[in-house]
Amino acid sequence: MNEDRAHLYACFPNRISRILLLASADVLGANGHSAVLTTARLPHLIGNYPPPDFEKGLTFAEVGRLSQAIEDIYGVSGGQRLLRQAGRExxxxxxxxxxxxxxxxxxxxxxxxxxxxxxxGIEVLAEIFNRYSGQQVTLGEGRDSFFFTLEACGFCSERHSDEPSCSFPVGILEESLFWVSRGRHFVVEETTCIACGDPVCTLCIDRIPLDHAS
Ligand SMILES: [Zn+2]
Incomplete structure (x- = not known):
């Protein structure tokens, strides 16, 4: 993807923007969500979510500001915990x-x-990310893990952090795999993050569920 196109598509469509906002509101509550949107300089979205269409919605930079605001208000680890929970929701x-x-x-x-x-399940999620947003996901496999690699990531854009900060997609993967495996818990961990200076964001998924009966 060249620079021009990358710029053009560095956003989520309204339908996904709406999902991000609904899920974060579920976890933060109305007051917490309003505070986060105000801190993220997105006050026009308070109580006013985009429609579920495919017009251009939140830019990656705006979603990055949302997660930064959640960390500013709830602390780094508290904020990442909430983002992960929002991903699952x-x-x-x-x-x-x-x-x-x-x-x-x-x-x-x-x-x-x-x-x-x-x-x-992992392939379907990658397909949705690739087809409906400017994110670029590639998939890989190791002996013990699957790798869900975001070469362009919509969750940590323009962020700088000491810790991996894309807990929202970690939560999406956890819940998707729980559903697809009918109730198994898979460990998902972000092992590299663009916000930390790494070239890509890598979500590492254990092949064997936590509750595997050997
Ligand atoms: Zn990221």
Whole structure:
């Protein structure tokens, strides 16, 4: 993607912007959410979320300001914990907003063994990120892990941090894999982050669920 295009697409469509706002409001409560939107210099969004269409919505820089504001108000680790929780809460809104793609996957998924269900769950999420936002996800696999690598990340844009700071997509993956595996808990951890100066954001997913009976 050249510079011009990258600039053009460095945003989420309204439908995803709305999901980010609904999920963060669920976790922060109305007052907390208003404080965060004010601190992030997005006060026009208080009680006024974008419609679920595909027009241009929040820019990556604005989403970066949202997570910075959550850290400013709740502290770095408290803020990241809330972002992760918001990511998990957002799963139900992704199902509403992108249910078509996911329900097709669901029918196919029923027939497959768990390890393949998990891989397909990760692929569906990568496909949604790549198709509907300017994020660029590539997938990889190691012996013990799957790697969900964001070469362009909409969650930490223009941020500088000592700690990995993309807990929102970590939460999305955790909840998606919980659903796709019918109730297993997979450890998801961000191991590199553009906000820390790394070239990409890497979300590392354990292949074996925590509650695996060996
Ligand atoms: Zn990131």
């Amino acid at each position: 957002s799963f139900k809104y992704w199902m509403e907003g992108f249910g078509g793609a996911i329900s097709v996957a669901d029918v196919a998924l029923r027939l497959l063994p768990p390890v393949l269900r998990v891989r397909i």
